[in-house]
Amino acid sequence: MLEAGKIKGELDLKNFLQPELELVVNANLNLTTLNNFLKLEDVSSISGDLDVSASFKGLINGNAFTAQDFLSSNSSGKMTVQRMNLQLKDYPHPFTNINGRFQFSNNDIIIDELYGKVSKSDFKFSGYFKNALSFVFQKSNRLLIDADLHSNNIDLDELLTSQTSTGDTTYKLSLSDNYDLKLNVDIDHLNFKKFNASNISGKLKMRKMQVFINPLTFSAMDGTVKSLVMIDGTKPGKFLISTETSIKNVDITKLFYEFGNFGQNNMKDETYVARWMPIYSSPPYGPFAGS
DSSP: OOOSEEEEEEEEEOSSOOOEEEEEEEEEEEHHHHHHHHTTTTTEEEEEEEEEEEEEEEEEOSSOOHHHHTSEEEEEEEEEEEEEEETTTOOOOOEEEEEEEEEEEETEEEEEEEEEEEETTEEEEEEEEEHHHHHHOOOTOOOOEEEEESSSSSHHHHHHHHEEESOOOOEEOOOOOEEEEEEEEEEEEEEEEEEEEEEEEEEEEETEEEEEEEEEEEEEEEEEEEEEEEEESSSOOOEEEEEEEEESSOOHHHHHTTTGGGGGGSHHHHHHHHHHHHOOOOOOOSTTTTT
């Protein structure tokens, strides 16, 4: 039983031998109360408000209403989420102040607007989710996403960080074979470890655990970068990354510094600082003068 919220609707049931159900419902629900009722396994805590206006028409086969009955039905409606705070059990970073407007028609969902924060990173999202309900009820189905993402700031260092039981910091990144993704990206600022970039834009496609980003453009290290990136995650535990990149006016000292000297010790950012330090023939000035 729901402890808080309002639900009202109209129900029409025909033919008790093979029931045909028509339902129109309007609901204003508290998400904490709803989660206490549904007992969602992946959710540690949730709060906020949910408004739903929906219609449903379909047949009920057998003695109980099943997921397949829902997928075979005709359904449509609108949904609004306000001030949602969410903590998932298997993800350490909280989702805060999530607000969104959605439309759904049968198996598909349209996100008119979805915005909020994941820990320190913010996002604004809109797009089209095809085959969404089949994906929710049957995980073997593929989810097709065509969307736009904007962010003022993304702290990728934080979002990918996972604390181990020994206190060490590790980074977790995985690709799923259950998603087909087309995403237009517009990010004002992003950081990962020493790397900082701004004015990031790109077109990302992901299918069968392979990611293609073309083009990817951003400003970093006092210059501009334009790149084509391919990531292959089909081999368990490994990522094969290849790229074609053009750079302009990039400070090479910052390049080596922000990319950790590319994992080698022969040429380092300190080397370039020493090589490029200006040499003066005039007497030294400052605290070491006369030494």
